[in-house]
Amino acid sequence: MSHQSRAAIILDGADETGLSANYLDKATQSTLIEYVLDSVWTVADQIYVIFSKEPDLKLVESIAPFGVKIIVQGRRSSSLSSLASGLKAVQSESVFIIPSTVPFIKPNVIFALFDGARNHDAAIPRWSDGRIEPLLSVYARKALLKVIPTRPRGRIESLVDNLYAIRYIGIEDELKSLDPDLYSFFYVKSRKDLPKARRIASLALRHPK
Numbered sequence: 001m002s003h004q005s006r007a008a009i010i011l012d013g014a015d016e017t018g019l020s021a022n023y024l025d026k027a028t029q030s031t032l033i034e035y036v037l038d039s040v041w042t043v044a045d046q047i048y049v050i051f052s053k054e055p056d057l058k059l060v061e062s063i064a065p066f067g068v069k070i071i072v073q074g075r076r077s078s079s080l081s082s083l084a085s086g087l088k089a090v091q092s093e094s095v096f097i098i099p100s101t102v103p104f105i106k107p108n109v110i111f112a113l114f115d116g117a118r119n120h121d122a123a124i125p126r127w128s129d130g131r132i133e134p135l136l137s138v139y140a141r142k143a144l145l146k147v148i149p150t151r152p153r154g155r156i157e158s159l160v161d162n163l164y165a166i167r168y169i170g171i172e173d174e175l176k177s178l179d180p181d182l183y184s185f186f187y188v189k190s191r192k193d194l195p196k197a198r199r200i201a202s203l204a205l206r207h208p209k
């Protein structure tokens with residue numbers, strides 16, 4: 001594959017609550033977003049992190065070694081306008097989208113999504129009950145930009161219906177073999193989820209990916 005053939009956009013929509021800056025490993029002071037980057041940087045040639053406010057200097061210093069580029073979008077920006085900014089900045093035609101609060105995504109799951117997106121507008125994980133994970137998906141950059149409105153409001157989920165060639169990848173059927181516990185799809189949605197996240201993180205240290 002050519003250089004910069006795969007990009008990633010990390011959406012830090014939770015930064016106002018400080019979730020992405022929370023430590024999962026207090027000994028190493030590794031934050032949620034660093035856990036995300038640990039996996040993403042092994043797959044993507046180019047990584048953008050989109051913040052809705054100026055990030056704390058300590059957080060910036062912690063993610064700088066991953067070679068990320070930072071965009072500060074502004075507090076009033078919607079998730080779609082943040083996504084549009086990232087898509088316009090990246091140079092790759094295939095882009096992995098992920099929130100900063102999904103700390104245990106596995107690199108081999110990301111690779112599988114990039115493979116699934118070949119010759120498609122998107123590769124989107126889908127649960128057996130029909131639920132989809134559009135915020136943990138790979139998209140064709142041009143196709144996604146085409147369906148983002150001129151004044152983007154709302155959520156990325158609203159764009160999926162406007163894409164044509166979508167490859168749905170079964171989470172239980174296809175991805176579970178790559179991640180038996182399916183921790184790749186564990187979201188830290190509030191501070192209440194942090195204790196479980198720390199338990200998972202401690203397990204990961206004992207059983208490296």
